Amino acid sequence: MSKSDLALLDQQYATIRDLSHAESMLSWDQEVMMPPGGAEARATSLAALAGALHEKQTAKDHVKLVRKLDKAKAELPARGRRSVEIAVEEVRKATSLPPDMASELALAKSRALQGWKSARADNNFKAFAKHLEHLLELSREVARLEAPKRDVYDALLDHYEPGASMAELGPLLDRLEELTVPLVRRMAKVRPKPSPKPLAGKYPVDGQVRFVRQVVEAMGIDFDRARLDTSTHPFCGGDGPGDVRLTGRWNERDLRQGLYGAIHEAGHGLYEQGRSPKVARSPLGGAVSMAIHESQSRLWENMIGRSKPFWRHFLPKAKALFPEALKASNLESVWRSANAIAPTMIRVEADELTYNLHIILRTGIEQELLDGSLKVKDLPKRWNARMQEMLGITPKTDSDGCLQDIHWAMGAFGYFPTYSIGNLYAAQFMEAARVALPDLDAQVAKGQLLPLREWLGSQIHRHDRLYTAGQLVQRVTGRPLSVDPFADYIESKVVSLS
Amino acid sequence: MSKSDLALLDQQYATIRDLSHAESMLSWDQEVMMPPGGAEARATSLAALAGALHEKQTAKDHVKLVRKLDKAKAELPARGRRSVEIAVEEVRKATSLPPDMASELALAKSRALQGWKSARADNNFKAFAKHLEHLLELSREVARLEAPKRDVYDALLDHYEPGASMAELGPLLDRLEELTVPLVRRMAKVRPKPSPKPLAGKYPVDGQVRFVRQVVEAMGIDFDRARLDTSTHPFCGGDGPGDVRLTGRWNERDLRQGLYGAIHEAGHGLYEQGRSPKVARSPLGGAVSMAIHESQSRLWENMIGRSKPFWRHFLPKAKALFPEALKASNLESVWRSANAIAPTMIRVEADELTYNLHIILRTGIEQELLDGSLKVKDLPKRWNARMQEMLGITPKTDSDGCLQDIHWAMGAFGYFPTYSIGNLYAAQFMEAARVALPDLDAQVAKGQLLPLREWLGSQIHRHDRLYTAGQLVQRVTGRPLSVDPFADYIESKVVSLS
Numbered sequence: 004m005s006k007s008d009l010a011l012l013d014q015q016y017a018t019i020r021d022l023s024h025a026e027s028m029l030s031w032d033q034e035v036m037m038p039p040g041g042a043e044a045r046a047t048s049l050a051a052l053a054g055a056l057h058e059k060q061t062a063k064d065h066v067k068l069v070r071k072l073d074k075a076k077a078e079l080p081a082r083g084r085r086s087v088e089i090a091v092e093e094v095r096k097a098t099s100l101p102p103d104m105a106s107e108l109a110l111a112k113s114r115a116l117q118g119w120k121s122a123r124a125d126n127n128f129k130a131f132a133k134h135l136e137h138l139l140e141l142s143r144e145v146a147r148l149e150a151p152k153r154d155v156y157d158a159l160l161d162h163y164e165p166g167a168s169m170a171e172l173g174p175l176l177d178r179l180e181e182l183t184v185p186l187v188r189r190m191a192k193v194r195p196k197p198s199p200k201p202l203a204g205k206y207p208v209d210g211q212v213r214f215v216r217q218v219v220e221a222m223g224i225d226f227d228r229a230r231l232d233t234s235t236h237p238f239c240g241g242d243g244p245g246d247v248r249l250t251g252r253w254n255e256r257d258l259r260q261g262l263y264g265a266i267h268e269a270g271h272g273l274y275e276q277g278r279s280p281k282v283a284r285s286p287l288g289g290a291v292s293m294a295i296h297e298s299q300s301r302l303w304e305n306m307i308g309r310s311k312p313f314w315r316h317f318l319p320k321a322k323a324l325f326p327e328a329l330k331a332s333n334l335e336s337v338w339r340s341a342n343a344i345a346p347t348m349i350r351v352e353a354d355e356l357t358y359n360l361h362i363i364l365r366t367g368i369e370q371e372l373l374d375g376s377l378k379v380k381d382l383p384k385r386w387n388a389r390m391q392e393m394l395g396i397t398p399k400t401d402s403d404g405c406l407q408d409i410h411w412a413m414g415a416f417g418y419f420p421t422y423s424i425g426n427l428y429a430a431q432f433m434e435a436a437r438v439a440l441p442d443l444d445a446q447v448a449k450g451q452l453l454p455l456r457e458w459l460g461s462q463i464h465r466h467d468r469l470y471t472a473g474q475l476v477q478r479v480t481g482r483p484l485s486v487d488p489f490a491d492y493i494e495s496k497v498v499s500l501s
Numbered sequence: 502m503s504k505s506d507l508a509l510l511d512q513q514y515a516t517i518r519d520l521s522h523a524e525s526m527l528s529w530d531q532e533v534m535m536p537p538g539g540a541e542a543r544a545t546s547l548a549a550l551a552g553a554l555h556e557k558q559t560a561k562d563h564v565k566l567v568r569k570l571d572k573a574k575a576e577l578p579a580r581g582r583r584s585v586e587i588a589v590e591e592v593r594k595a596t597s598l599p600p601d602m603a604s605e606l607a608l609a610k611s612r613a614l615q616g617w618k619s620a621r622a623d624n625n626f627k628a629f630a631k632h633l634e635h636l637l638e639l640s641r642e643v644a645r646l647e648a649p650k651r652d653v654y655d656a657l658l659d660h661y662e663p664g665a666s667m668a669e670l671g672p673l674l675d676r677l678e679e680l681t682v683p684l685v686r687r688m689a690k691v692r693p694k695p696s697p698k699p700l701a702g703k704y705p706v707d708g709q710v711r712f713v714r715q716v717v718e719a720m721g722i723d724f725d726r727a728r729l730d731t732s733t734h735p736f737c738g739g740d741g742p743g744d745v746r747l748t749g750r751w752n753e754r755d756l757r758q759g760l761y762g763a764i765h766e767a768g769h770g771l772y773e774q775g776r777s778p779k780v781a782r783s784p785l786g787g788a789v790s791m792a793i794h795e796s797q798s799r800l801w802e803n804m805i806g807r808s809k810p811f812w813r814h815f816l817p818k819a820k821a822l823f824p825e826a827l828k829a830s831n832l833e834s835v836w837r838s839a840n841a842i843a844p845t846m847i848r849v850e851a852d853e854l855t856y857n858l859h860i861i862l863r864t865g866i867e868q869e870l871l872d873g874s875l876k877v878k879d880l881p882k883r884w885n886a887r888m889q890e891m892l893g894i895t896p897k898t899d900s901d902g903c904l905q906d907i908h909w910a911m912g913a914f915g916y917f918p919t920y921s922i923g924n925l926y927a928a929q930f931m932e933a934a935r936v937a938l939p940d941l942d943a944q945v946a947k948g949q950l951l952p953l954r955e956w957l958g959s960q961i962h963r964h965d966r967l968y969t970a971g972q973l974v975q976r977v978t979g980r981p982l983s984v985d986p987f988a989d990y991i992e993s994k995v996v997s998l999s
Binding site for chain 2: 017018021022024025028029032036037038039040041042043044045047048050051052054055225226227228229230241242244245246283284
């Protein structure tokens with residue numbers, strides 16, 4: 004073990020990251036640019052890339068080096084130790100899968116994605132069922148091979164939230180559900196209801212794109228290292244920190260969808276752009292976890308973007324772009340419109356209160372699908388029943404129900420809980436930010452969003468994967484993850500809207 | 502040797518082609534979509550991909566299989582024999598290079614491309630010189646390793662025009678120069694000169710894109726399997742037949758640049774879309790050669806797009822989109838404008854007569870650079886002197902001179918002659934098409950471009966690499982490649998313009 008072994012590890016990782024870069028970019032292109040005729044060639048190409056990546060991750064010299072470093076870990080400086088920790092974990096996962104499995108999984112995902120797109124367009128759950136069945140099968144197999152002693156769901160969750168388990172996250176989600184349900188009921192009784200107007204009005208797409216670019220540039224998105232395009236399902240893709248690909252979608256009758264979708268993705272984008280270029284191709288390069296990533300997007304989307312100070316600065320700018328839609332509006336009505344709370348069928352359009360119920364519903368259902376207690380064919384019925392139970396509404400079609408999300412079509416089981424956990428992290432980080440930046444509201448009201456971006460950058464973004472999620476939240480907020488900050492935040496929001 | 506060995510070869514090739522797909526798409530993205538901040542990560546990613554591809558092409562089991570099949574080639578059916586021939590050639594080239602060379606070359610190319618872009622923007626040849634030096638060095642090394650007994654230039658030419666040599670192509674280019682120079686002189690004396698107006702007028706970009714889409718759809722471009730975007734340097738990228746990426750650029754003061762650029766790229770695109778999906782991932786999948794590819798683009802661009810029958814159909818459509826610019830025009834004036842012949846600094850804007858002189862100039866200069874008789878530092882001087890000699894004009898800046906083309910920045914030495922050879926093939930194929938389709942002009946005048954597309958598809962596109970360029974031209978036209986058809990074509994064009 005020597006310093007040059009660590010340098011060699013970085014060098015081997017550079018190639019791994021370079022191939023991941025190709026995967027990320029091709030996946031972005033698949034969603035945003037590719038014509039339909041390219042689907043099959045893209046599926047096999049992504050599969051071949053996954054295979055090549057798996058070969059690098061399981062190459063004899065790489066595995067040998069990682070094991071050698073692992074044995075001598077105690078002698079390494081902290082950063083080196085963390086690098087090795089990450090590499091050990093990735094090597095363990097990769098070597099537990101047979102060579103062809105990585106390609107097979109990639110191929111199944113691309114095909115399921117195509118199948119889901121048409122099933123959703125045609126409201127034809129049956130056409131998607133066989134893909135879902137196949138992906139569940141493969142995912143169970145992956146979990147069994149990667150972590151034979153762990154619960155299947157935990158093994159999959161680990162892909163998105165390293166080291167987490169439902170034993171730890173489950174109680175947090177339970178408490179979140181408990182506090183949310185009475186607040187939803189309370190909001191249902193508020194009269195007059197917070198009106199979705201004026202933001203639900205006539206907003207030409209051109210103006211929306213211009214407005215959104217103003218907002219995300221104020222947040223600090225650097226368009227020399229990013230793009231903003233249109234896609235069916237908004238997301239933040241690409242490969243940070245140099246090449247972030249934001250996408251949005253625009254609803255001509257509602258500014259909120261495009262605006263809050265874009266602020267959300269820009270929150271992810273700031274995390275990616277804030278990562279250190281120096282470690283980007285090393286084991287340390289990357290995001291801590293999906294929940295930490297989500298904390299950044301939700302913090303910007305909800306805690307900043309739906310706040311009064313935000314609209315104090317941006318309403319005049321919006322009025323200049325949309326004089327017609329906003330002519331009778333004022334700060335209060337726009338702020339209430341941005342915070343209209345009411346159950347909805349569609350997760351990505353949900354308000355910040357009911358949103359977590361959508362997540363808890365999906366988390367429960369995917370656990371049932373994986374452990375076999377729910378059959379794929381019974382999914383639509385189960386979905387609709389749970390929607391009725393939790394939100395008091397029932398989708399009219401599966402396209403607006405269990406077919407609405409892309410995640411299961413990508414085989415991303417275990418991803419959903421990270422959204423709500425992200426909301427919890429967001430509130431806890433925001434509490435700390437308010438202590439560090441006592442003038443935050445005044446700054447936001449002047450459109451000065453960069454101090455918050457800088458604080459998040461120095462506290463979270465620039466460390467890449469140096470700390471685990473648990474270490475990070477402790478470091479930034481002085482205590483472990485808790486539901487309390489979110490409870491305080493959302494209760495006071497509901498009170499102020501009542 | 503058995504049929505299953507051939508099936509195994511196809512299977513191994515599928516992975517090779519899948520990784521090439523990734524390379525093609527990332528290269529397209531690099532030119533068309535990537536923000537500047539992504540350049541460095543893209544360079545290393547393309548290098549890693551080139552490395553992974555080289556590994557597959559030189560993998561022991563692959564090389565062994567190809568050698569086994571080669572020994573038993575005589576027993577194979579024709580298609581299988583051709584597959585093996587192609588594989589043997591590719592294995593020979595790949596195995597002659599050391600493992601790291603493929604990545605090193607890819608990295609040098611990406612970096613030179615970046616260097617060229619800024620050098621061209623700043624008119625700073627010196628900044629590009631070191632990149633060019635390095636690429637020339639690497640290319641000489643590649644040629645020496647791949648084909649130690651061949652001339653360096655022929656070895657590089659072989660990448661684009663398999664099996665060709667300057668001993669064979671040189672005399673064709675000489676004859677082309679001989680016949681062109683007096684025609685250029687003759688055109689210079691024509692009074693009144695063919696005026697670039699009305700097509701050099703005010704053409705809003707929106708309308709150009711709409712018009713160009715009408716034209717290329719009439720040619721048969723299927724947009725379910727293609728895109729059309731904007732880039733600095735128009736090209737046809739992507740990965741046929743399912744996912745073709747056309748790009749164009751638009752000049753608001755001249756319809757010809759955007760229109761003829763797009764028809765040209767659509768000619769390439771039709772070739773790609775016309776290839777057989779069945780063999781796309783096998784050794785047979787792909788284009789015969791760059792000159793055959795270029796024959797398709799030049800045939801559509803010049804022989805169709807600059808013809809009177811073409812404008813007979815499309816002028817009314819253009820008038821509907823550009824009533825102002827075309828109000829005083831008629832078929833004759835538009836046709837003359839499309840065929841205005843006069844020396845120009847820029848190759849991609851050159852008319853079809855002087856175009857070949859641009860190519861002959863570049864071919865000579867790159868031969869001199871490679872054999873060392875011309876030093877990189879003396880390139881601008883040499884370029885300008887040759888421009889004066891051949892075209893009677895001298896560029897004011899290197900950006901409009903030796904920095905104008907992307908090819909040398911991509912290390913594509915030996916590519917240029919394929920453009921002029923493509924013009925020769927185009928004329929020879931067109932002669933055969935006129936025999937097969939006696940009503941061609943009447944069809945084109947009615948906007949019926951599909952019969953020609955079908956003929957080209959059945960004669961050329963759908964065979965992929967089943968025939969060599971020499972075999973193909975013999976098969977389609979009944980004789981070997983000759984300068985005569987182009988000479989006849991261009992002389993009669995000059996006569997009709999005089």
